[in-house]
Amino acid sequence: MLSVEMFPGLALGPQRIGDCFYRDQEAPAHLPLFPPTCDVSAAGLPPRLLAPPPVPSEPTSKAQKDEVKMELENSSLWKQFSSVGTEMIITKKGRRMFPGLRLKLSGLNPSLRYILLLDIVPLDNSRYRFQGGGWQAVGSAEARLPDRVFIHPDSPATGAHWQSRTISFHYAKLTNNTLDTQGHIILHSLHRYQPRVHVIEARDVLRWGGGQHSFVFPETQFITVTAYQNNKITELKINSNPFAKGFREDGMNSKKQRDARQKRKIAVLTETLDIENCDPCDSTELLQQPSDTNTDLQALALASLPPLPDPSCGFRPEEASYPDTQPLDLGQAFMASQMTDISITMANGMQDTAGSEVANNMIERSDSMAEPAFTSSFPAPPPSSSSFPSAPLPQPSSSFSSLPSSDTSDPQPSIPPIDYPSLLSSSPSLSAAATTPSLQQTSFTFPTPPPSNSSSPQPLLPSSSSPSSNPYHAIPETISPQTDASFAAPSSTCHSGQMSAQSLLIQPNQTLQQEPGGNGSPSDQSSAAFIYPNVLPPNPDSAQPLNQPAAPTLPCSLPAHGASTSFTFPSVPPHAQNLSFPNVSPSPALHLQNLSHQAQPLTAAFPPSSFAHPSSSLPHPSFQPSACLASSFQQSAGTHPQNLPNPSSSSSTPSYPPVEIGAIPQFNPAPPYRPEMVLHHPSLLPQLDSSLPSSTPPPSLYPAFPSYPLRLCQDPHSSLSIPFRHLYRQHQHGHPHPQGSYLDMSTRAVF
DNA sequence: TCAGCTCACACTTTTGAATAGC
DNA sequence: AGCTATTCAAAAGTGTGAGCTG
Numbered sequence: 001m002l003s004v005e006m007f008p009g010l011a012l013g014p015q016r017i018g019d020c021f022y023r024d025q026e027a028p029a030h031l032p033l034f035p036p037t038c039d040v041s042a043a044g045l046p047p048r049l050l051a052p053p054p055v056p057s058e059p060t061s062k063a064q065k066d067e068v069k070m071e072l073e074n075s076s077l078w079k080q081f082s083s084v085g086t087e088m089i090i091t092k093k094g095r096r097m098f099p100g101l102r103l104k105l106s107g108l109n110p111s112l113r114y115i116l117l118l119d120i121v122p123l124d125n126s127r128y129r130f131q132g133g134g135w136q137a138v139g140s141a142e143a144r145l146p147d148r149v150f151i152h153p154d155s156p157a158t159g160a161h162w163q164s165r166t167i168s169f170h171y172a173k174l175t176n177n178t179l180d181t182q183g184h185i186i187l188h189s190l191h192r193y194q195p196r197v198h199v200i201e202a203r204d205v206l207r208w209g210g211g212q213h214s215f216v217f218p219e220t221q222f223i224t225v226t227a228y229q230n231n232k233i234t235e236l237k238i239n240s241n242p243f244a245k246g247f248r249e250d251g252m253n254s255k256k257q258r259d260a261r262q263k264r265k266i267a268v269l270t271e272t273l274d275i276e277n278c279d280p281c282d283s284t285e286l287l288q289q290p291s292d293t294n295t296d297l298q299a300l301a302l303a304s305l306p307p308l309p310d311p312s313c314g315f316r317p318e319e320a321s322y323p324d325t326q327p328l329d330l331g332q333a334f335m336a337s338q339m340t341d342i343s344i345t346m347a348n349g350m351q352d353t354a355g356s357e358v359a360n361n362m363i364e365r366s367d368s369m370a371e372p373a374f375t376s377s378f379p380a381p382p383p384s385s386s387s388f389p390s391a392p393l394p395q396p397s398s399s400f401s402s403l404p405s406s407d408t409s410d411p412q413p414s415i416p417p418i419d420y421p422s423l424l425s426s427s428p429s430l431s432a433a434a435t436t437p438s439l440q441q442t443s444f445t446f447p448t449p450p451p452s453n454s455s456s457p458q459p460l461l462p463s464s465s466s467p468s469s470n471p472y473h474a475i476p477e478t479i480s481p482q483t484d485a486s487f488a489a490p491s492s493t494c495h496s497g498q499m500s501a502q503s504l505l506i507q508p509n510q511t512l513q514q515e516p517g518g519n520g521s522p523s524d525q526s527s528a529a530f531i532y533p534n535v536l537p538p539n540p541d542s543a544q545p546l547n548q549p550a551a552p553t554l555p556c557s558l559p560a561h562g563a564s565t566s567f568t569f570p571s572v573p574p575h576a577q578n579l580s581f582p583n584v585s586p587s588p589a590l591h592l593q594n595l596s597h598q599a600q601p602l603t604a605a606f607p608p609s610s611f612a613h614p615s616s617s618l619p620h621p622s623f624q625p626s627a628c629l630a631s632s633f634q635q636s637a638g639t640h641p642q643n644l645p646n647p648s649s650s651s652s653t654p655s656y657p658p659v660e661i662g663a664i665p666q667f668n669p670a671p672p673y674r675p676e677m678v679l680h681h682p683s684l685l686p687q688l689d690s691s692l693p694s695s696t697p698p699p700s701l702y703p704a705f706p707s708y709p710l711r712l713c714q715d716p717h718s719s720l721s722i723p724f725r726h727l728y729r730q731h732q733h734g735h736p737h738p739q740g741s742y743l744d745m746s747t748r749a750v751f
Numbered sequence: 752t753c754a755g756c757t758c759a760c761a762c763t764t765t766t767g768a769a770t771a772g773c
Numbered sequence: 774a775g776c777t778a779t780t781c782a783a784a785a786g787t788g789t790g791a792g793c794t795g
Contacts, residue, residue, distance in 0.1 A: 092758095176756085227755075243762090244762090245762080246761075246764095252761080252763085
């Protein structure tokens with residue numbers, strides 16, 4: 001029986017380790033779901049786990065599962081942002097996402113209970129910078145941070161519940177605080193991310209019985225920032241977010257108002273100072289300097305008075321008796337403010353115009369979205385920006401560079417907007433505002449490529465210009481997984497008990513398409529393959545076929561962590577060899593029953609969530625022990641991590657041919673763009689189990705998204721309330737889970 | 752020097768308790 | 774007494790801009 005083991009500590013943050021335990025129903029004692037070390041993984045597992053229940057060759061298919069559909073209710077809004085290049089503010093205290101994820105679920109069994117999870121995974125291995133009006137990859141990504149999952153506060157709830165309302169994840173918060181103890185989702189600034197929503201069926205309170213459906217809405221990808229870089233995004237946010245209403249043109253916190261306030265403030269100060277300084281005219285004032293109180297009162301009194309344009313006393317700053325004070329500066333500031341005001345006014349006028357244009361653009365875009373087309377302005381990582389070889393880009397320049405941005409005035413060379421149009425439009429069932437991911441059981445097909453730009457009012461996709469050279473087709477063939485050799489599939493010794501999110505999504509027996517040329521691969525799909533906007537393989541040469549074992553394989557048996565905080569990986573590139581892991585002392589609040597496992601070599605080597613992952617240089621998945629294992633799982637299952645469970649050809653969304661999971665733009669340079677993807681995961685546990693015994697080196701397959709273990713733990717508890725009690729974040733005011741809970745998935749060890 | 756981050760600020764919406772009215 | 778509607782204040786969510794940091 002599986003249950004989610006959520007430690008109150010999600011609040012604990014990254015420090016939590018080894019918190020994934022297996023609980024045998026008959027044996028209440030906590031058993032590590034997976035041995036801390038790859039080596040002992042199999043040994044430490046109950047036989048039952050080692051011999052997982054046979055997985056049906058065909059995904060457990062309950063018809064209903066295949067029918068599960070999720071729509072992004074505010075898709076149009078997302079597309080507006082995406083067309084500009086969505087930015088999400090992250091702060092230390094945590095910032096909500098805007099737009100938020102508003103979803104509609106259907107196809108669930110009304111009587112079954114489901115858990116909804118939100119996680120956010122890196123889209124690539126690059127760090128970005130806003131230059132020249134666009135986002136450009138400027139280097140390798142930062143070490144991967146602890147993965148956390150936001151659990152919808154309503155979870156677990158019945159299918160009827162989920163389907164009866166709009167599901168919102170607006171309570172989820174993003175932070176850049178790596179030591180965050182609030183359980184917020186930790187992200188790096190200036191990195192690209194893709195939110196994912198997982199629907200996990202909880203057959204009953206006791207077990208994760210059914211399967212898992214994962215949904216990805218490409219238009220929801222974003223770049224994290226600590227301050228907005230693109231003015232258009234700022235405008236969009238202000239115009240769209242009610243909380244930012246005050247910053248609108250007519251708001252009290254608009255630039256005009258703020259300038260006016262500042263002007264008044266300065267005027268008041270100036271007057272005050274002027275008065276004080278003017279007082280030199282009155283010798284008595286010099287002798288008797290007004291007390292602070294008097295000054296304040298004076299200031300207050302003056303505040304209500306109109307600014308004194310010109311001190312009649314003839315006071316000259318340079319002659320002021322208080323040279324150190326800055327009457328002059330203030331005066332200048334005042335004048336400057338006046339001038340600034342004027343310029344601002346003018347600027348505002350211009351800005352208004354510009355704003356109007358933008359707004360119009362937005363409207364147009366919005367309208368155009370009505371015709372399900374939108375562009376994503378995210379740039380593709382520069383070829384050499386990443387230290388890791390990435391899959392070769394078919395025709396990066398042709399595919400994206402030329403993309404005519406809706407706003408020509410704002411060159412975004414690096415960020416060719418992406419056109420998703422055909423994908424969305426092609427689906428009859430899709431409304432302009434809602435996209436329905438197709439659900440495929442075993443294979444993914446690539447979405448139909450956008451029609452030639454001619455059909456699009458505003459051809460945003462440059463690439464689309466030449467259908468013949470359709471980048472989408474090229475993807476499968478020319479783009480190989482961006483897996484770095486160093487991230488090669490874990491050696492045979494690597495058997496991780498860690499369940500990666502990716503692995504969760506993969507069905508053991510699922511036949512995953514190999515990206516290059518597999519049946520049902522994008523290439524196979526007539527122009528179905530849609531290259532995800534941003535994923536441009538930096539280094540084509542380095543690209544390797546998915547199946548091809550990555551060059552340097554990283555044995556799971558890494559040097560014992562011990563007290564040392566750095567690891568050297570001989571097989572990995574020098575730049576990636578030295579990994580520093582902050583010694584994070586476990587929070588006192590952290591209750592890790594199996595903490596002892598940490599002592600074990602592997603565990604030591606891979607403290608699950610306490611350490612940063614040098615993902616930047618290394619594709620996440622592979623270096624993570626869990627990832628290793630995940631790969632092995634997948635391999636054993638004959639699946640590529642990237643090849644998430646493919647939707648059964650479901651038909652749920654005809655317009656969206658099933659997309660191979662590998663298509664998810666992570667390290668796959670040219671993963672076909674998928675508007676949405678549904679992954680069906682019939683049986684989680686079996687899958688994991690199956691992988692354990694596998695001794696054969698996993699192929700160098702990597703999940704499109706970095707894989708990380710979900711902290712889904714088996715729990716014998718007979719009552720949902722018990723196991724899930726831990727899922728909920730403890731709130732200060734005694735609200736159990738008013739705003740959802742977070743699940744730390746960082747079992748992923750060090751990497 | 753500069754890009755990026757943090758923080759305080761003013762404004763807004765949201766939320767929940769208190770109060771009034773029926 | 775119980776319920777509903779309204780009011781109010783506190784909390785929380787916004788972007789901004791100055792200042793700090795590396």
